[in-house]
Amino acid sequence: MTELAIEAHGLCKDFGKVRAVRDLDLEVPRSRIYGFLGPNGSGKTTAIRMLCGLLTPTAGDIDVLGCSIPDEAEALRLKVGYMTQKFSLFDDLTVMENLQFMADIYTLGKTFKKQRIGLAIERYELGRLVGQRAGTLSGGQKQRLALAASTLHDPELLFLDEPTSAVDPENRRAFWESLFDLVAEGTTILVSTHYMDEAERCHALAILDKGVLVAQGSPEELRTAIDARIVLVESGQPRRVGKLLEQQPFVHSSAQVGNVLRVMVSSELSAPEKAVAEVIRNHGLSALRCTTSKPSLEDVFVAATRARKDAA
Amino acid sequence: MKSLQRILAIVSKEVRQLRRDRLTFGMIIGIPVIQLLMFGYAINMDVRNLDAAVADLAGSSASRQLVMDMSQSQIINLTAQVSGADQLEHLMRQGKISVGIYIPPDFDRRVQQPGRPAAQLLVDGSDTVVQGAAAQLAQVAQRARTSAYNDHPPMMEIRTYYNPERRSPVNTVPGLVGVILTMTMILFTAVAIVRERERGNLELLITTPVRTSELMLAKIVPYVFIGLIQVSLVLVLGHFLFHVPMAGSLLNTYLITLVFIVANLALGLVISTLVHTQFQAMQLSFFVLLPSILLSGFMFPFAGMPRPAQMIAEALPLTHFIRLIRGVMLRGASLQELSAELMVLAGFIVVLMSLAIMRFSKRLD
Numbered sequence: 001m002t003e004l005a006i007e008a009h010g011l012c013k014d015f016g017k018v019r020a021v022r023d024l025d026l027e028v029p030r031s032r033i034y035g036f037l038g039p040n041g042s043g044k045t046t047a048i049r050m051l052c053g054l055l056t057p058t059a060g061d062i063d064v065l066g067c068s069i070p071d072e073a074e075a076l077r078l079k080v081g082y083m084t085q086k087f088s089l090f091d092d093l094t095v096m097e098n099l100q101f102m103a104d105i106y107t108l109g110k111t112f113k114k115q116r117i118g119l120a121i122e123r124y125e126l127g128r129l130v131g132q133r134a135g136t137l138s139g140g141q142k143q144r145l146a147l148a149a150s151t152l153h154d155p156e157l158l159f160l161d162e163p164t165s166a167v168d169p170e171n172r173r174a175f176w177e178s179l180f181d182l183v184a185e186g187t188t189i190l191v192s193t194h195y196m197d198e199a200e201r202c203h204a205l206a207i208l209d210k211g212v213l214v215a216q217g218s219p220e221e222l223r224t225a226i227d228a229r230i231v232l233v234e235s236g237q238p239r240r241v242g243k244l245l246e247q248q249p250f251v252h253s254s255a256q257v258g259n260v261l262r263v264m265v266s267s268e269l270s271a272p273e274k275a276v277a278e279v280i281r282n283h284g285l286s287a288l289r290c291t292t293s294k295p296s297l298e299d300v301f302v303a304a305t306r307a308r309k310d311a312a
Numbered sequence: 313m314k315s316l317q318r319i320l321a322i323v324s325k326e327v328r329q330l331r332r333d334r335l336t337f338g339m340i341i342g343i344p345v346i347q348l349l350m351f352g353y354a355i356n357m358d359v360r361n362l363d364a365a366v367a368d369l370a371g372s373s374a375s376r377q378l379v380m381d382m383s384q385s386q387i388i389n390l391t392a393q394v395s396g397a398d399q400l401e402h403l404m405r406q407g408k409i410s411v412g413i414y415i416p417p418d419f420d421r422r423v424q425q426p427g428r429p430a431a432q433l434l435v436d437g438s439d440t441v442v443q444g445a446a447a448q449l450a451q452v453a454q455r456a457r458t459s460a461y462n463d464h465p466p467m468m469e470i471r472t473y474y475n476p477e478r479r480s481p482v483n484t485v486p487g488l489v490g491v492i493l494t495m496t497m498i499l500f501t502a503v504a505i506v507r508e509r510e511r512g513n514l515e516l517l518i519t520t521p522v523r524t525s526e527l528m529l530a531k532i533v534p535y536v537f538i539g540l541i542q543v544s545l546v547l548v549l550g551h552f553l554f555h556v557p558m559a560g561s562l563l564n565t566y567l568i569t570l571v572f573i574v575a576n577l578a579l580g581l582v583i584s585t586l587v588h589t590q591f592q593a594m595q596l597s598f599f600v601l602l603p604s605i606l607l608s609g610f611m612f613p614f615a616g617m618p619r620p621a622q623m624i625a626e627a628l629p630l631t632h633f634i635r636l637i638r639g640v641m642l643r644g645a646s647l648q649e650l651s652a653e654l655m656v657l658a659g660f661i662v663v664l665m666s667l668a669i670m671r672f673s674k675r676l677d
Contacts, residue, residue, distance in 0.1 A: 053519075053675075054515070054676045055675065055676050056677055074521070074674075077519065084512060086512040088516035089516065090325065093325065104320070105520045107317045107521070
């Protein structure tokens with residue numbers, strides 16, 4: 001058994017003249033949650049669809065759980081689960097009917113089917129909902145049902161495409177807890193998201209921007225490796241200070257959080273907070289406080305996508 | 313075994329969804345019943361009771377005999393007696409009559425002269441069916457002439473086989489079975505796959521181990537039963553309301569219908585793999601439906617159509633089914649006698665199913 005669940009090299013996908021995914025190299029270790037972080041249209045869904053054999057790559061090699069994709073996609077079906085971005089179970093069937101349908105489609109044996117459905121209902125708190133039509137469920141309930149359905153056959157690898165886009169924070173939290181339960185049982189999970197807090201929970205991340213992988217690693221690694229420094233500026237005139245700072249060549253970006261400016265500056269400065277304070281003072285504006293801060297994942301994301309813009 | 317489990321899972325899902333879709337469920341029953349009543353009573357190619365007026369300027373016993381013969385044919389319904397040809401023309405322009413009978417003052421003398429027409433039939437040619445009816449009427453007149461001249465029997469006796477009373481429902485109802493099935497069956501499967509594509513269900517289904525052939529088969533099975541229910545409805549109503557005879561065996565009727573149902577469902581599946589939205593699926597279904605109704609021989613005799621139209625008609629399952637069902641129900645033909653047509657329908661199934669399975673891809677690109 002290989003240590004990697006997914007291995008892909010030079011993955012490309014063109015839709016007509018548009019290149020949705022470009023030269024993607026990916027190594028996803030087993031029993032981990034691996035995240036695709038990126039804005040809408042960054043190629044996350046396309047990449048996931050290629051990895052599970054729904055789309056044929058324009059170029060590149062994919063190996064998923066020892067199956068060469070897309071040629072051996074059918075052999076892979078029993079080993080993977082896929083939760084689509086849009087709720088894709090049947091609205092006009094009840095929760096129980098949906099689960100039974102999926103169990104039969106995966107041809108689970110009679111006893112195993114009963115046992116797995118029972119477990120799923122208990123684990124994903126669907127007990128009170130079994131007789132309810134799926135179309136009438138709330139966003140969080142639908143998502144629990146979808147996760148239950150895609151894990152009925154106990155897949156080794158689970159693809160989740162923006163699973164929490166229609167879910168409130170409380171349900172999102174519970175959802176991620178159940179993902180870690182699955183990982184503890186040995187399941188590998190590949191999840192796409194555009195939420196930073198979700199990306200933060202992943203063991204490892206790939207940041208995608210316009211179809212290109214711009215950074216890869218654990219959240220901690222990514223934060224450490226960031227090629228920029230963060231300075232927090234507290235000021236009574238945050239808008240004016242922000243505009244001024246953005247004009248400085250050593251400042252990459254500035255974002256306001258309450259009355260605090262989060263300023264990303266070049267990593268080449270030895271004392272960035274002093275440089276920032278000096279610029280503000282020289283222009284006759286005032287700053288109450290300038291301090292350096294630990295970069296967040298959002299900073300990593302901004303820095304990574306910015307680097308590409310400069311290169312282009 | 314696993315294949316069967318998957319097929320059964322999809323079949324029972326389809327049946328559940330169908331049961332919960334009240335409108336569709338209602339249409340399964342409603343469409344055949346309404347269509348049968350509508351067509352059974354309305355489509356009447358055998359024209360009777362055309363409004364007519366007569367201008368009998370001769371006023372002789374022979375002319376009165378002719379008018380009586382004509383009205384006894386039941387083709388015309390005499391509504392007025394007028395005094396001249398211009399009045400007949402006036403009534404016709406007003407649309408009050410379709411036929412005018414003009415009997416000139418010298419009618420009795422004209423009858424004696426076989427070279428000259430004795431009377432005139434004014435016909436509203438704006439309706440081709442009326443024209444056909446008028447030809448029939450002229451024959452009545454022909455009979456009147458010969459019998460008035462010398463007591464010879466009419467030159468030709470018309471004898472109609474299989475539908476001696478020439479009642480239209482006898483011809484329409486068996487064909488109607490085919491039209492209704494074409495209408496409902498193609499549409500059911502034409503939207504079946506594209507609907508799941510639109511709702512996003514398909515993206516889930518194609519990531520499961522279900523095979524294309526299993527999916528296609530499972531999509532057909534529930535609708536076969538629906539088709540058989542519809543056929544039974546039409547046959548029962550046709551029998552009780554229109555006294556449509558069943559000359560052949562009921563089993564044969566169901567057998568050929570079963571083959572026809574599957575052929576239509578397969579055609580619908582092909583449509584479903586060609587289109588991207590339910591709207592397109594409907595458009596394409598109607599694209600097949602209209603020529604089926606017009607060219608299959610249901611409305612107009614196949615023999616009378618130009619060669620290119622006949623070639624198109626041969627490519628429509630309904631054409632072959634009309635021949636089959638009229639053969640079985642009206643002429644009492646056996647399946648052996650109709651085996652050629654049956655083979656054509658079976659051929660349709662094989663080709664269309666293969667096409668549907670080949671066209672459907674478990675990929676999104």
